[in-house]
Amino acid sequence: MPPLPFEIPTPDADSIRQLEKAWSRADLARYLVRWQNSRLPELPQAFFAFPRQALDIGCGMGRYILTASAARADTAYLGIDKGGFRGGSMIDRIEQAARPNLFGLHTNVIPMLPRFAPASLDEITIFYPNPWWPPKHRQKRWSYHPILPLLATLLKPGGCLTITSNEAFYLGEFRYAVAHRPAMIGLENTYAGPIEIETAEAGRTHFEVKFMETGVPCGELRFRKQVLS
């Protein structure tokens, strides 16, 4: 089945104004204060013992990390999801798989990200994040969020960031943010277009399978962290 067309637009002038306003006010340290008294899980140290590290943000029930970890023994896969049902089910599935390069945390990813060392990840994936459609919730989208620039910092040189969505506007805003947000440095856009998955069974995540089964077009952006010579 050929991929369904997927145009990724440039945000309109109002969206650009809103994005720039959010970036100018972004203060990550102040944002993170809300977790300062929370008990958060430790990052699994065994994750860092592998040659390569891959983080799946909002991994849902873990379909991607379960499949990918079986295919690549040299890469440690860590999925993080905070959802009550999906996060719990992901942990059960990971425990059942009992694979040394497969890790899961049932928690909010935002306060966990600053715990990774800079340049410690080869791959970051964000499959089908909540698009937070209502304008009053736009601050929760990745492109507006104070933590977005940290994703670039956490990638190793040559590392890849992938984000998918069924919402073209969402990817348009994300691509704009990577290109224009001042703190967002060193990411080169290597792909922007429809997902390159042929069949629903080959869907990388539960949402991708569901979208493909129901004929919903989906898009993907890929970025590569530049290698400075």
Ligand SMILES: C[S@@+](CC[C@H](N)C(=O)[O-])C[C@H]1O[C@@H](n2cnc3c(N)ncnc32)[C@H](O)[C@@H]1O
């Ligand atoms: C639309 S679902 C997609 C799940 C999965 N990536 C997939 O494609 O099947 C979005 C997921 O992101 C998770 N999520 C949203 N915000 C999160 C956060 N701050 N920390 C961890 N997980 C988050 C939700 O719990 C939900 O499981």
